[in-house]
Amino acid sequence: MRHQAHELPHMTVDSQDFRDALSRFASGVTVITGLDSDGTPVGVTVSAFASLSLDPPLVLFCLGLRTAKLDAYASHGAVAVNILAEDQHAVSELFASQRTDKFATVGFCQGDNGCAVLDGCLASLECAIVNSHVGGDHLAIIGRVERVHRGVAAAPLLRFRGRYAALGNPGS
Numbered sequence: 169m170r171h172q173a174h175e176l177p178h179m180t181v182d183s184q185d186f187r188d189a190l191s192r193f194a195s196g197v198t199v200i201t202g203l204d205s206d207g208t209p210v211g212v213t214v215s216a217f218a219s220l221s222l223d224p225p226l227v228l229f230c231l232g233l234r235t236a237k238l239d240a241y242a243s244h245g246a247v248a249v250n251i252l253a254e255d256q257h258a259v260s261e262l263f264a265s266q267r268t269d270k271f272a273t274v275g276f277c278q279g280d281n282g283c284a285v286l287d288g289c290l291a292s293l294e295c296a297i298v299n300s301h302v303g304g305d306h307l308a309i310i311g312r313v314e315r316v317h318r319g320v321a322a323a324p325l326l327r328f329r330g331r332y333a334a335l336g337n338p339g340s
């Protein structure tokens with residue numbers, strides 16, 4: 169059977185409807201860490217994270233173009249993706265804040281690639297940045313996973329409808 173291309177009517181999507189619909193896609197929460205050009209650790213909370221390829225092992229995350237120190241995540245070659253556990257709500261809030269001393273109150277060690285591997289996470293992935301692509305007001309960044317740290321055996325921190333949630337306890 170031949171598939172026919174249908175002309176879709178041009179519709180403007182209401183931005184509030186769009187955000188609300190996207191917020192209904194439940195996700196985990198990560199903190200992406202990197203290094204500034206002078207070697208200072210940086211980190212940002214990111215829920216727009218996905219697996220991309222198994223062989224080679226690739227992951228994908230998206231950062232707003234206005235993210236502070238965007239180059240530290242996109243251009244300096246290396247990041248660590250830290251997947252948060254359900255008791256790391258405060259860590260998520262810390263790395264989503266504008267604070268300049270984000271690493272003063274969290275435990276971490278330095279990964280082989282120099283980026284911060286945070287204590288208490290479910291897993292951390294050390295990545296080499298291989299590509300990035302601007303999509304609207306965000307940058308999609310692709311990393312090749314070079315080292316995997318298995319972390320604590322715990323439940324994940326989740327994000328759903330603009331709130332933190334836990335497995336089996338939606339919207340709490």
Ligand SMILES: Cc1cc2nc3c(=O)[nH]c(=O)nc-3n(C[C@H](O)[C@H](O)[C@H](O)COP(=O)(O)O)c2cc1C
Pocket residue numbers: 197211212213214215216217230231232234235236260261263264265266327
């Ligand atoms: C749960 C949660 C998930 C977030 N996910 C993203 C994301 O996927 N991409 C993004 O650019 N910002 C995301 N943010 C917002 C950033 O963490 C925040 O805007 C950023 O840290 C602002 O600080 P900075 O620009 O000084 O780094 C998220 C925030 C929270 C609390």
